[in-house]
Amino acid sequence: xxxxxxxxxxxxxxxxxxxxxxxxxxxxxxxxxxxxxxxxxxxxxxxxxxxxxxxxxxxxxxxxxxxxxxxxxxxxxxxxxxxxxxxxxxxxxxxxxxxxxxxxxxxxxxxxxxxxxxxxxxxxxxxxxxxxxxxxxxxxxxxxxxxxxxxxxxxxxxxxxxxxxxxxxxxxxxxxxxxxxxxxxxxxxxxxxxxxxxxxxxxxxxxxxxxxxxxxxxxxxxxxxxxxxxxxxxxxxxxxxxxxxxxxxxxxxxxxxxxxxxxxxxxxxxxxxxxxxxxxxxxxxxxxxxxxxxxxxxxxxxxxxxxxxxxxxxxxxxxxxxxxxxxxxxxxxxxxxxxxxxxxxxxxxxxxxxxxxxxxxxxxxxxxxxxxxxxxxxxxxxxxxxxxxxxxxxxxxxxxxxxxxxxxxxxxxxxxxxxxxxxxxxxxxxxxxxxxxxxxxxxxxxxxxxxxxxxxxxxxxxxxxxxxxxxxxxxxxxxxxxxxxxxxxxxxxxxxxxxxxxxxxxxxxxxxxxxxxxxxxxxxxxxxxxxxxxxxxxxxxxxxxxxxxxxxxxxxxxxxxxxxxxxxxxxxxxxxxxxxxxxxxxxxxxxxxxxxxxxxxxxxxxxxxxxxxxxxxxxxxxxxxxxxxxxxxxxxxxxxxxxxxxxxxxxxxxxxxxxxxxxxxxxxx
Amino acid sequence: xxxxxxxxxxxxxxxxxxxxxxxxxxxxxxxxxxxxxxxxxxxxxxxxxxxxxxxxxxxxxxxxxxxxxxxxxxxxxxxxxxxxxxxxxxxxxxxxxx
Numbered sequence: 001x002x003x004x005x006x007x008x009x010x011x012x013x014x015x016x017x018x019x020x021x022x023x024x025x026x027x028x029x030x031x032x033x034x035x036x037x038x039x040x041x042x043x044x045x046x047x048x049x050x051x052x053x054x055x056x057x058x059x060x061x062x063x064x065x066x067x068x069x070x071x072x073x074x075x076x077x078x079x080x081x082x083x084x085x086x087x088x089x090x091x092x093x094x095x096x097x098x099x100x101x102x103x104x105x106x107x108x109x110x111x112x113x114x115x116x117x118x119x120x121x122x123x124x125x126x127x128x129x130x131x132x133x134x135x136x137x138x139x140x141x142x143x144x145x146x147x148x149x150x151x152x153x154x155x156x157x158x159x160x161x162x163x164x165x166x167x168x169x170x171x172x173x174x175x176x177x178x179x180x181x182x183x184x185x186x187x188x189x190x191x192x193x194x195x196x197x198x199x200x201x202x203x204x205x206x207x208x209x210x211x212x213x214x215x216x217x218x219x220x221x222x223x224x225x226x227x228x229x230x231x232x233x234x235x236x237x238x239x240x241x242x243x244x245x246x247x248x249x250x251x252x253x254x255x256x257x258x259x260x261x262x263x264x265x266x267x268x269x270x271x272x273x274x275x276x277x278x279x280x281x282x283x284x285x286x287x288x289x290x291x292x293x294x295x296x297x298x299x300x301x302x303x304x305x306x307x308x309x310x311x312x313x314x315x316x317x318x319x320x321x322x323x324x325x326x327x328x329x330x331x332x333x334x335x336x337x338x339x340x341x342x343x344x345x346x347x348x349x350x351x352x353x354x355x356x357x358x359x360x361x362x363x364x365x366x367x368x369x370x371x372x373x374x375x376x377x378x379x380x381x382x383x384x385x386x387x388x389x390x391x392x393x394x395x396x397x398x399x400x401x402x403x404x405x406x407x408x409x410x411x412x413x414x415x416x417x418x419x420x421x422x423x424x425x426x427x428x429x430x431x432x433x434x435x436x437x438x439x440x441x442x443x444x445x446x447x448x449x450x451x452x453x454x455x456x457x458x459x460x461x462x463x464x465x466x467x468x469x470x471x472x473x474x475x476x477x478x479x480x481x482x483x484x485x486x487x488x489x490x491x492x493x494x495x496x497x498x499x500x501x502x503x504x505x506x507x508x509x510x511x512x513x514x515x516x517x518x519x520x521x522x523x524x525x526x527x528x529x530x531x532x533x534x535x536x537x538x539x540x541x542x543x544x545x546x547x548x549x550x551x552x553x554x555x556x557x558x559x560x561x562x563x564x565x566x567x568x569x570x571x572x573x574x575x576x577x578x579x580x581x582x583x584x585x586x587x588x589x590x591x592x593x594x595x596x597x598x599x600x601x602x603x604x605x606x607x608x609x610x611x612x613x614x615x616x617x618x619x620x621x622x623x624x625x626x627x628x629x630x631x632x633x634x635x636x637x638x639x640x641x642x643x644x645x646x647x648x649x650x651x652x653x654x655x656x657x658x659x660x661x662x663x664x665x666x667x668x669x
Numbered sequence: 670x671x672x673x674x675x676x677x678x679x680x681x682x683x684x685x686x687x688x689x690x691x692x693x694x695x696x697x698x699x700x701x702x703x704x705x706x707x708x709x710x711x712x713x714x715x716x717x718x719x720x721x722x723x724x725x726x727x728x729x730x731x732x733x734x735x736x737x738x739x740x741x742x743x744x745x746x747x748x749x750x751x752x753x754x755x756x757x758x759x760x761x762x763x764x765x766x767x
Contacts, residue, residue: 655719659712666711667704 024379031206031383035390038202061299063308067315068204069299070105074289074316075207075323076153076392077385081160082452083323084331084365088342091232091261091332092668093273094452095324097282099264102317102661104286106654109313111560112291113300115474117309117639118557118564122301124294124470125407131473131558132481133550133572135411140488141466142407145294146432148462149400152455154393154436159443160362160451161389163354167366168382173355177440181433183386184393203391204319210377210384211326217372218333232332233257235339239346248347254510255345257335265669277526284533285459288467294399307642310650317657321664327365334364342367347511356444358509362451400432401425442503453525457507460529461499465491468536475560476541477552483544491536498528 061069086094121127124145125138158177165176222228240255242248260266265275290296303309335342342364344350347357354360369381405425410416416424443454465488472479501520508514514521523531556562556569702710 655716659715662711662715663708665708667708669704669707 021375023376024382027376027379028383028386031380031386035202059302060304061302061308062304063311064315065201066299066303066308066312067319068201070296070312070316071319072201072204072207072388072391073295073299073395074101074320074392075388076157077160077164077389078153078156078392078451078455079323080211080327080365080385080388081163081362082156082450082455083327084334084368085361085363086450086452087328087331088335088364089359089361089450090272091258091263092324092328093260093264093266093271093278095328095668096264096273096278096665097452097456098320098323099661099665100278100282101286101290101320102657104283104290105313105317105320106658107287108290108296108300109310110654112470112474113297113309113313114306114563115558115560116297116301117306120557122298123403123406124292124297125403127558128470128473128484130571131555132479132484133554134481134485137469137481137485137488138407139411140485142403144462144466144492145403146400148459149396150432150436151439152458153396154432155439155443156451156455157389157392157396158436159440161385162440163362164366164369164382164385167363167370168378173440174437177437180386180389181437184390184397185429185433203388206380207384207388208319208322208326210381211322213377214368214373214381215326215330218330218337218368221372222333222336228329228333228336229262231336232261235335235343237340237343237345239340239344239349241346243346243348248511250345250511255343261332263669264665274524274526277524277530281460281526281529282456284464284467284529285456287471288459288463292466292470294403295395298395298399298402305639305642307646307650310647310654314650314653314657317654317661321660324664330368331361331364334368335361338367338371345511359450397429397432401428404428457502457525458499460525461495461532462492464529464533465495465536468533469540472537472540473559476544477555477559477561478549479540479544480547480550482547483540483542486543487536487540490539491532494532494535 083094083098116127119127119130121130125141128141129135129138158180159173161180162173162176165171165180166173169176171179219225219228222231235257237255240250242250258272260271265278266273268274268276300309300312303312341353342361344353344360350360351357354363369378369385373381402425405421405428409424410421413420443451468491469479469484469488473484498520501516502514505514505516505521507521508516550572552562553567553570554572556565556567558569
C-alpha cells in the first residue's frame with residue numbers, strides 16, 4: 001500500500017512502523033543471510049596457515065574488488081543522509097564533494113600507492129616512522145586518526161543509520177543505534193579484512209541497485225529531470241512565520257531555496273560552498289582521506305599488483321560519479337515533494353517533526369524511502385542503508401583496532417603476545433563505540449542540523465596538517481623529522497583554535513546566528529582548510545631547512561623520486577630504538593613452562609574452541625614461514641613493476657574518466 | 670573643439686556597439702554558453718593540456734634515459750637482513766588484523 005506522495009498537511013503525524021509486512025522482512029533477512037554467507041565463505045577461503053595468507057588478505061584482490069571496496073568503505077549511511085539533506089537545503093553544490101574525489105583517487109593510485117607498496121609498509125604510521133624516524137609522529141598520527149574516526153566517521157554513520165531506522169520503524173534514536181551496533185559488532189568481530197573486502201563487493205551492488213530504484217521512483221514522482229529544476233525554486237514550507245516574534249524573526253533567505261541552487265561553482269564570498277574551497281579545499285581534505293588514511297590504504301595494499309590498484313582506483317572514480325544522481329538529486333526531490341517537513345524552518349515545528357529545532361533536512365532521504373517505495377523494495381532500501389553503514393563501520397572498526405593495538409598498545413606493552421593484542425583490539429572496539437554513542441547529540445545539533453557540513457568542517461580543521469606532511473614527505477626529500485612533527489603540532493594548534501571556538505559558541509542556525517567572533521569563525525571552513533594546509537607546509541619546510549637533512553640511504557623506496565631505486569635501505573626505525581618484539585605464541589608458552597607438570601596440551605572444552613574459531617583467535621602455533629619464503633613474499637609485496645600493455649590500458653582509462661569528470665563539472669558549473 | 674566632438678562620437682559609437690553585442694547572446698540562450706558546450710570546451714582544453722604534458726614527458730624521459738639503471742643482483746639478498754624485523758612485525762600484524 002503506497003503512502004500518498006502528495007505534500008502532506010502540516011499536522012500529519014510522524015510515520016510510524018512502515019516495515020511490518022512479509023515482503024520487507026523477508027528481503028531484509030535474505031540480505032543478511034547473503035552477506036554473512038559471503039563473509040563466512042571468504043573466512044574459510046583465505047587459508048591462514050600458508051605464507052600467502054599472512055600478508056593482507058592474501059594479497060590477491062582483483063581490481064574490481066579493490067574498486068568496489070574503496071567505494072563501499074567511503075560511502076556510509078552518512079552520505080545518504082548527509083548528501084541528500086544538504087542537497088535538499090542548499091542545492092547541487094554538495095555533489096562537488098564526491099566529484100572532486102574522482103581526481104584525488106587517481107592521485108592515490110598513480111602517485112602515492114607506488115611509494116607505499118615499494119616501501120613495504122602496512123599502516124600509515126609505519127610508513128611515516130620509516131620515512132622520518134623517531135616515534136612521536138607515528139604516535140601522534142595514530143591518536144589523531146582515532147580521534148577523527150570517532151568524531152567524523154563512526155558517530156556520523158551511526159547517527160544517520162539511526163535517523164533512517166527512526167523514520168522507518170519509529171524507534172527511539174538510541175535504541176536504533178544500539179541495535180545497529182550489535183549487528184555490526186557481530187560482523188566485525190568474526191570477519192577479518194578478507195571478509196570485509198569480499199562482502200564490500202556485494203554491498204556495493206546492493207547500494208547502487210537500491211539507490212537506482214529509489215532514484216527512478218523519485219524522478220517519476222516529481223515528473224522528470226527538467227521538472228526537478230523547475231519545481232525546486234518553489235519548494236517552500238507553508239509555515240515560515242515566526243511563532244514568537246519577541247524571540248526571533250525568520251528572514252526570507254532562511255527558507256527560500258538559494259538562487260545558485262543549481263550551480264556547482266558558487267560565489268567565493270557569499271556562497272555556502274565557495275568555488276575555491278570546493279576545488280582546492282576538498283582536494284586537500286581528499287589528500288588526507290584517500291592518500292593517507294589507513295582505511296583506504298589497507299584496501300589498495302591488498303591488491304594483486306600495482307596495475308590492479310590503478311584499475312581499482314579508476315573503477316572507484318567511475319562509481320563516484322553516481323552519488324550526485326543517487327543522493328543529491330533525490331534529496332532535492334524530497335524537498336519538492338515534502339517541503340513542510342524536509343524544509344521546515346520554524347523551530348517548534350522542526351522539533352515536532354524530527355526531534356531537533358535547527359532543521360530537518362537530514363530526513364530527506366529516509367522520507368523518500370518510507371513514502372515512495374512499495375513493499376519489499378522498502379525492505380531492500382533498509383538493507384541498502386544497513387549495507388552502507390555496516391561496511392563503513394566494520395572497516396573503520398577493523399582499521400582503528402589495528403592502529404590502536406599495533407601503534408599504541410604494542411609500543412607501551414612490550415612483550416605482549418599475539419592473543420593479548422587481539423583481545424585488546426576487540427575491547428578497544430567496544431570503547432570507541434561507547435564514546436561514539438555519547439557524541440551523537442553533538443552531531444545532531446551541529447552545523448544547523450546539516451550533517452554533511454558537520455563532517456566536512458571537523459575534517460577541515462584537523463586533517464590538512466596530516467595531508468600536508470604526508471604529501472611533503474612523499475615528494476620532498478628534504479623534509480626532516482623535526483619539521484614534520486612541529487608542522488603537525490602547529491597545524492593541530494591552529495585547527496583546534498577554530499574547532500573549539502566553533503563548538504563552544506555553537507554554529508548556530510539561520511534564525512539564531514552564532515556569536516562566534518569573526519576572527520575565529522568568519523572564514524568558511526573550506527577556505528580555512530586551504531589556509532591551514534599552506535601554513536603547515538610553510539612551517540614544515542622552514543623547520544626542515546633549519547635542521548640537518550635525512551641521508552639518502554635511509555630514503556630509498558620511501559619517496560617518489562626514489563621509488564624504483566634498488567639500493568640497500570637502512571631503516572630509521574631500526575636504528576632508533578629497540579622495537580617492541582611481539583612474542584610468538586610459542587615463546588609465551590615456553591616462558592610459562594616453569595612448572596613442568598603442565599607440559600601436556602591443555603584440553604580446551606568444545607565451547608571455548610568454538611568461540612575461539614568464531615572470533616578468529618587461533619591458539620595452535622601456526623607454521624612460521626621459512627626465511628626464503630619471507631624474502632620471496634617481501635619481494636613480491638614491494639614489487640611495483642607493471643606489464644606495459646595493461647599499464648597503458650589503465651592510463652587511457654584514467655584519462656577518459658578525467659574527461660568525463662571535467663565535462664560534468666563544466667556542465668553543472 | 671572639433672577633436673573633442675570626434676572623441677565624443679567615438680565613445681558614443683563604442684557604447685552603442687557594446688550594448689547591441691550584449692543583447693544578442695542574451696536573446697538566444699539566457700547565459701553566455703550552453704552548459705554542454707561549456708563541458709565540451711573544458712574537455713578539449715584538458716585533452717590539449719594532457720597532450721602537451723605527454724610530449725614534454727617523452728622529451729624529458731629521452732634526456733634522462735641514461736640515469737635509470739636497474740639491479741645489481743647482490744642487493745636483493747639484503748632484503749631479508751634489513752627488513753628482517755619488519756617481516757616479523759608484518760606477520761604478526763596480519764594476525765592481529767584478522
